[in-house]
Amino acid sequence: AETAGAVAAGGAVGAPGSACPLPVTFDLAAGWKPKAVAPPEGEQEKELFEALAVQGPVTTVCEIDAKPAGHIGFLRVYVNDDASATARATLEAFVAAETAPSGAVYREVRAGTLTATEVTYVTTVELLDRQKKSRALAVATPRGAVVLSLGGMDDAEHEAMLPAFELARSTLAPAPAEG
Numbered sequence: 001a002e003t004a005g006a007v008a009a010g011g012a013v014g015a016p017g018s019a020c021p022l023p024v025t026f027d028l029a030a031g032w033k034p035k036a037v038a039p040p041e042g043e044q045e046k047e048l049f050e051a052l053a054v055q056g057p058v059t060t061v062c063e064i065d066a067k068p069a070g071h072i073g074f075l076r077v078y079v080n081d082d083a084s085a086t087a088r089a090t091l092e093a094f095v096a097a098e099t100a101p102s103g104a105v106y107r108e109v110r111a112g113t114l115t116a117t118e119v120t121y122v123t124t125v126e127l128l129d130r131q132k133k134s135r136a137l138a139v140a141t142p143r144g145a146v147v148l149s150l151g152g153m154d155d156a157e158h159e160a161m162l163p164a165f166e167l168a169r170s171t172l173a174p175a176p177a178e179g
Contacts, residue, residue, distance in 0.1 A: 006163060006167075007029045007030070007163035007164055007166075007167050008029070008030040009027040009028065009029065009030065009167060009171075010027075010028050010029060010030030010031055010032065011027070011028050012025055012026065012027050012028060012171070013025065013026065013028055013034045013062065013064065013077075014026060014175045015175055015176060016175070016176065016177075016178040018034070019034040019035060019036060019062070020034050020035070020036045020061060020062030020064075020077065021036075021175070021178065022061065022062065022077060022079065022146065022175055023079060023141040023142075023143035023144055023146050023174070023175055024114070024139060024141060024146050024172055024173065024174060024175050025171075025172070025173050025174075025175045026112065026148075026167075026168040026169075026171045026172045026173070027167050027168065027171040028064060028164070028167075028168070029066075029069060029163065029164035029167055029168075030069065031066075031068045031069030031070070032064050032065065032066055032068065032069050032075065032164060033064065033065045033067075033068050034062055034063070034064045034065075035062070035063050035064075035065065036061065036062055037053060037060045037061055037062060037063055038061075039053075039059075055078060055094055055097045055098070055147075056090075056093035056094040056095075056096060056097035057080050057082065057085065057090055057093045057094070057145070058078035058079055058080045058090065058094060058145060058146075058147050059078060059079065059080065060076050060077070060078050061077055061078065061079050062076070062077040063075075063076050063077075064076070064077070066152075066161055066164065069164075071152065071157055071160055071161050072152065072153040072157050073150070073151050073152035073153055073157050073158070073161050074150075074151050075148060075149070075150055075151075075161075075164060075165060075168060076148070076149045076151060077146065077147070077148055077149075078094070078146070078147040078149065079144055079145065079146050079147075080144045080145050081143065081144040082144050082145060083140075083141075083142055083143065083144055085140055085144065085145040086140055086145075087115070087116055087117040087137075087138040087139050087140045087145065088106065088117045088138070090138045090140070090145040090147060091106065091117050091118075091119055091136060091137070091138040091147065092106075094136060094138065094147050094149070095119055095121055095136070098121070098123045098134070099123055099124055099125075099126060100123060100124035101121050101122070101123055101134075102121065102122050102123075102124075102131075103120075103121055103122045104119050104120070104121040105119065105120050105121070106118070106119045107119075109137065109169070111137060111139055111169045111170070111172040112169070112170060112171050112172035112173045113172070113173045113174070114139045114141075114172050114173070114174070115139070116137045116138060116139045116169070116172070117137065117138050118135070118136070118137040118169070119135070119136055119137070120133065120134070120135050121133075121134050121135075122134065130154075132152070132153075132154055132155055132158065133155050133158045133159075134149070134150070134151065134158070135149075135150045135158070135162070135165060136148060136149040136150065137169060139172065141174060142174075148165070148168055148169070148172075150162070150164075150165040
């Protein structure tokens with residue numbers, strides 16, 4: 001597996017009572033700030049939320065902002081409650097829902113204590129008429145599929161944020177059940 005260098009851990013996310021309770025837990029890079037994403041109440045707001053937060057079979061439930069650590073981008077966590085979903089199928093549908101994805105390379109990886117599928121690919125940023133690198137990984141859990149997606153403003157930000165993605169990947173574990 002490629003490594004982009006080490007980064008200091010600055011807490012964890014995913015456990016019950018954390019900023020974003022999830023089916024998995026993982027360590028956050030120092031300075032990165034997690035925030036739960038919840039669907040809004042109003043009908044118009046719901047439509048906008050679905051347009052922005054739903055990608056293929058999964059929905060954003062947590063955004064981990066890199067700005068406090070000096071980067072422009074997010075590590076986003078998407079989930080669904082389909083316990084029968086495979087990591088590969090979930091990730092393929094996730095990538096297919098991107099804007100003009102190309103060059104997708106999938107590989108099976110170890111993600112902490114879990115088996116995962118990871119993908120690198122390129123997307124087109126229509127407003128800027130340029131392409132940028134993207135990376136995501138998916139795991140299947142008894143509580144549904146989980147996708148971690150690294151999004152940066154451009155390729156330089158993407159590369160600078162890779163250590164945070166790799167920290168999350170290397171520390172991924174099933175979250176304890178609530179209660």
